[in-house]
Amino acid sequence: MAKPRTDFPPVRACLFDMDGLLINTEDIYTICHNILLQTHNAGPMTWDIKSQLQGRPANESILRLLSFFNLPQVNPETYTTDLHKVQEREFPNAKPLPGVEALLQTLSTSENGGRKIHIALATSSHEGHFKLKTQHLEDMFGVFTKERRILGDDKRIPKGRGKPSPDIYLVALKAINDTLDEGEDEIKPEECLVFEDGIPGVIAGRRAGMRVVWVPHPGLANQYVGREAEVLAGRGEGGELVDEHQPGQVGDGWAEQLVSLVGFPYERYGIVTGK
Incomplete structure (x- = not known):
């Protein structure tokens, strides 16, 4: 086990996943898949398979x-088309998760050393689904x-x-650095805090050289009892090293797990809220 680093610079940028982190769309995804799986005499989706889907590209x-439920006869494109029809009906029911609205509002008025x-936002959702959900x-x-x-469809x-590769978070950091106010120093990866609920996203944040807050759905957390430290290290679904980077x-x-975003510990990350 590594010696914990304690000399981190204060956080200057917070990068957010969306589904299951800001809004309850992970539960909605489950509802949509179960509606469709039932038509193929399969399902229901449980967290042993759902944990493998979170944060990954849709295809x-x-x-x-389909492989998990042994449905080789189902065309992936047809399934995707049918799924989108169900999602178009269900996604507009998305709601903020506990603590999210207060956290975003507080961060938008907070500072770090006067800055x-x-x-x-760094989400795997493509533009069409993003609009439906938000x-x-x-x-x-x-x-x-x-x-x-x-x-997710950013060129x-x-x-x-996509996640678990670090690209989306590196692109998000570049987007921030490209739009800093005049005179602001460029933000470094270690000055970023990634907020994630899915394991591929935690890996992506760690690979990007950023600190991570992992806020898993209770169902996902139950799947990883006893393996939390490996997840926080960004070591893949089973604790193994996924690649040389x-x-x-x-x-x-570099990472910690929280039960929810209610009562977020700003001071731990050098964030001054003015309260």
Whole structure:
């Protein structure tokens, strides 16, 4: 086990996943899949398979799902089309998760050593689904300016480089640095705090050289009891090193797990809220 690092610089940028972290769409995804799986005499989706789908590109998730339920006769494209029809009906029911609205509002008015905290969104959701999930939550998502909303179909993310690759978080940091106020120093990866609920996202944040707060759904947390330290190190679903670019070590202090975003410990990250 590594010695925990304790000399981190104060956080200057907070980068947020969306599904299951800011809004309850992970539960909605489950509802949508179960509606469709039932038509194929399969399901229900449980967290042993759902944990393998979180944060991954949609096409990869569908292939994993159909393989898990042994549905080789189901065309992935047809399943995806049918799933989208169900999602179009269900996604507008998305709601903020506990503590999210207060956290985003507080960060938008907080500072670090006299410098404001910058925030960005980094979600695997493509633009069409993003609109379905958020158009009724414009007040909440208004804290993310357009240029700091990095979506899954962003052309700056190479094909096949979604989470758990670090690209989306590196693109989000560049988007912030490209829009800093005059005179502000460029923000470094270790000055960023990634907020994630899914394990591929935790790995992506760690690979990007950033600190991570992991807020898993209770169902996912139950799947990883006893393996939390490996998840926080960004060491993949079973604790193994996934590739040579992964820097995390168990107990290195770069990540922590929270039950929810209620009562977020700002001071732990050098964030001054003014309260």
